[in-house]
Amino acid sequence: MKPVTEVRSRTAVLPFENIDTDRIIPARFLTTTERAGLGRHAFNDWRYTDDGGDNPEFPLNRAEARGCAIVVAGRNFGCGSSREHAPWALLDYGIEAVISSEIADIFRSNSLKNGLLAIVLAEAEHRELIENPGIELAIDVAARTITLPDGRAFAFALDGFARHCLLNGVDQLGFLLDAGAEIDAYEQHAA
């Protein structure tokens, strides 16, 4: 994983609650055996019209949302399945951070492992971002803050280890492999 230290972008807002992983990437695109190339199916059934054109109703299709790397979404984003295809699709689509007042556990864990910032804010702060689409935010991973254009900073919680992995591009599998002797000892003891 590449290190992720900061994300600066205007926000695009998806004001809907409970955006599930079937919305983010419908199941019929999960037959791939690769990680790459899922971006064109991100939000597929929402983003395109039946004839394959861009759906003007989909907030991320609006001109002002184009190129935004930060999505602010309604409560309980990423609920549903464990498919890691969801963060893969979002990253490939160009999204680097998702902000909500609640993010589903498995989606959040999958996202952080792929360098997609999945950030939970307090409700009032979240509401402010939902109500003000298009503002420029600066997310600082080391400081665990989101800075607004007026200079205020919203703090967010991020597990110390997840932060360390993001900042340094740590390979978590490597970390586990380094614990090989302890795993051996556990297995001998448990046997």
Add this chain to the structure above:
Amino acid sequence: MSAQTIIDKIWDAHLVRAETADTPGILYIDLHLIHEVTTPQAFSELRARGLTVRRPERVLATLDHSTPTLPADAHGQRPYASKDAENQVRQLEANCREFGIALEGWDSDDRGIVHVMGPELGATQPGMTIVCGDSHTATHGAFGALAFGIGTTEVGHVLATQCLLQRKPKTFAIHVDGRLRPGVGAKDLILHIIGVIGVGGGTGHVLEYRGSAIEALSMEQRMTVCNMSIEAGARAGLIAPDDTTIAWLAGRPRVPQGADWDRAAARWRALRSDDGARFDREVRIDAADIGPTVTYGTHPGMVMPVHASIPAARDAQEEKALAYMQFGGGRPITGEKVDVVFVGSCTNSRLSDLREAADVLRGRSVAAGVRMLVVPGSVRIKREAEAEGLDAVFTAAGAEWRDAGCSMCIGMNGDIARPGQLVVSTSNRNFEGRQGPGARTVLASPRVAAVAAVNGCITDPDTFLEHAA
């Protein structure tokens, strides 16, 4: 030592290294279930790094999601939904061969939906840590195991090290006291629970279902309940093992044998939350309050008693959901015309579920214009159902009797509904487009689903069966 919950006990027993402020714990995984959809990229990663599978005997593989439920043609060609779907199945076959993993594949009598097969084989056992690249892994919690879904990166971690990096989850006790009314089942119960705590209500927690109504459930019913823990946002949900659990597991192919079985059974019986153990959250539900329950919206927390009126939208979110469902707030849900009925999925595809649906269909027909699919959860269930003539009941009624797999629960194999069609489904997710683009899903028990098939519209099973009897 202070009083502990069953979750604490299983957690502590599997710590290879305890967590600190700076690092998560290293948790040992006893059983790793895999299927074709969420594993190819994990095996590719192993291959790229020159790694092997640390404990292949602790991995069990099946084919379920992308698999056709119609038989192969005369040349042995199966009707895959796409080349990609077929390729995904072939990749899992090849990966299992290469890495020495047991695969219950096309030729196996044990193949089934991953969460149906594990328990059936007795691979799922009390006290275990169980993971799978699949959010409904919570199903295995019915046996008093700590079982949860993981992503593909973590599938790679477990394949290579048999371990996961984890922070300890919070605990949440769901007490269900009293007795379920006749004709009210596990599906009604779990839909009701999700309605009470909400779709995000369990986030960050592991649920323990407790109380007299839970203890009275059969293993099949417990699996239905634990299965949908994720629909309340919880990664896992479990029920303490008891005599029901042990009797169900006895004699299954993968359980310990002889004296080992006796020792294991004694250990399992002792595995429960201590009196006075503290949970981070608790909620109490009275079983007598629950009737036949269905969803009316586009997430599993939008539930209602089937006899009631559809709740009016309280906000823009619910308005959007009702518009998608083409339902009007304040109107009854009974009478809504049904296009497709699906009985299947890891929630409700076990023999008892098929019997429940067959009991309604016996001597009756699926209404004209309604398509009904019945898809057993495993090859073994299919055989057992056929041995007692359930297939004949379904086909005589005009339903389609299929081969085992996930089928219309997720629609990856091509079993989907058309845009706008209303599906009454015994599966677990009513998200927009889950059962096909534009398809509308009402989640229900096998009984409610079967009654809807016969009547051609959503119907209160209590009044329907009373009149029909």
